[in-house]
Amino acid sequence: MHWSSWSEFFSMGGYALYVWGSYGVTFVLLGAEVLMLVNRKRKVSRRTLPE
Amino acid sequence: MVSKGINWYKYAAPANFYPLAGKMVPWFAIASALIFIVGLYVSFFVAPTDYQQHDAYRIIFIHVPAAWMGMFLYVMLALYAGVGWAFNARLASMMATAIAPTGAIFTFISLVTGSLWGRPAWGVWWVWDARLTSTLILMFLYIGFISLQSSIEDPRRADRAGAVLALVGVINVPIIYFSVQWWNSLHQGATITAKSFKMAPSMLAAMLILLAACWIYSIAVVLVRVRCIIREREREAPWLAEAVTG
Numbered sequence: 001m002h003w004s005s006w007s008e009f010f011s012m013g014g015y016a017l018y019v020w021g022s023y024g025v026t027f028v029l030l031g032a033e034v035l036m037l038v039n040r041k042r043k044v045s046r047r048t049l050p051e
Numbered sequence: 052m053v054s055k056g057i058n059w060y061k062y063a064a065p066a067n068f069y070p071l072a073g074k075m076v077p078w079f080a081i082a083s084a085l086i087f088i089v090g091l092y093v094s095f096f097v098a099p100t101d102y103q104q105h106d107a108y109r110i111i112f113i114h115v116p117a118a119w120m121g122m123f124l125y126v127m128l129a130l131y132a133g134v135g136w137a138f139n140a141r142l143a144s145m146m147a148t149a150i151a152p153t154g155a156i157f158t159f160i161s162l163v164t165g166s167l168w169g170r171p172a173w174g175v176w177w178v179w180d181a182r183l184t185s186t187l188i189l190m191f192l193y194i195g196f197i198s199l200q201s202s203i204e205d206p207r208r209a210d211r212a213g214a215v216l217a218l219v220g221v222i223n224v225p226i227i228y229f230s231v232q233w234w235n236s237l238h239q240g241a242t243i244t245a246k247s248f249k250m251a252p253s254m255l256a257a258m259l260i261l262l263a264a265c266w267i268y269s270i271a272v273v274l275v276r277v278r279c280i281i282r283e284r285e286r287e288a289p290w291l292a293e294a295v296t297g
Contacts, residue, residue: 002099009095013106018171022110022164026117029156030268037275044282045295 065142065281066290072274079271083264090260098253110168111254116262118161120269121189122224124154128196129221132214142277144210145284147217148200149277153269155193162186173237181230182238185223192220206284 003009012019062068094112101108128150135144165183166176177183196216203209231238285291 003096012109013100015105015107015171018107018167019109022167023113025163025167026113026160029160033153033156033272037272037279040279041275044279047282047286 063140063142065145065285066288066294068142069278069281069291069294072278076271076274076278079267079274083268083271086260086264086267090257090264093253093260094257098257099251104172107168107171110164112257112261114161114164114168115258116265117157117164118186119262120265121154121158121161121186122227123266124150124157124269125189125193125217126221126224128154129217132210132217136211136214141207141210141284142281144207144214145277145280146273147213148210149273149280150269151193151197151200152276153272155190155197157265157269158186158190158193162190169237175237178237180236180238181234182227185227185230188223189220189227192216192223196220 010016010020062071090112094109098109098112100106128147131143131150132147134140135142135147162183165186169178170176196213199216200209200213203212282291282295
């Protein structure tokens, strides 16, 4: 472990915007993909179930 | 003598593949989440600070896996589309359609994270170098494939049209891959070659763990999506009514 404090960790040596921006974009997009897929699954279940 | 192996061909039928895929999804989903957590831990708490790029370089741990998945998924997409077209195999074409959005998202992530890395490391958000430009083309190919398929009503015609686009575009992937050898411009050369790797072991570990996480994530997501596609397209099929209620 080489971070002496949480604030040092969050600042990423001054590159916080770039590092957290990158990881943020990644997980927001992957999360959105999962959510959209859950939605699609729900929609298709409703369509094929009721007789 | 009757040979007692698994009849793999039976899984080419949507009716048999559907429940198999359904059983696989939870395993891959949970594995992916766990491996992401391990990978992120190694990326931020084990891999040391870089001598030249300090902590900005940590973007590499997500940028490289995303770029890799974008390229790899496109090749898989083209393969499935080709098989679906050549053998008139509906399920293979459905797999190609299922892969496209995930590949597109990873390609987009690689472009954005690359840009966010380029700015602090080399002072530019974008250059028209060979690798960046061909990755942008990959992005357009994905968008083209998805748009083309959604614009065609008849599913089998959409499959075939998509297959043509996918196969024509697949030449772009080796161009992306070899671009850093063929042209010497901004994007750095290959760090990982067959003979050696020029980075600290913990850095390589972080990258490979996150690559595994992205790969397993992709499998889970594509399987869920292809099951949705199967249900959408095979609506009239009798096996479906039993599979979803029984």
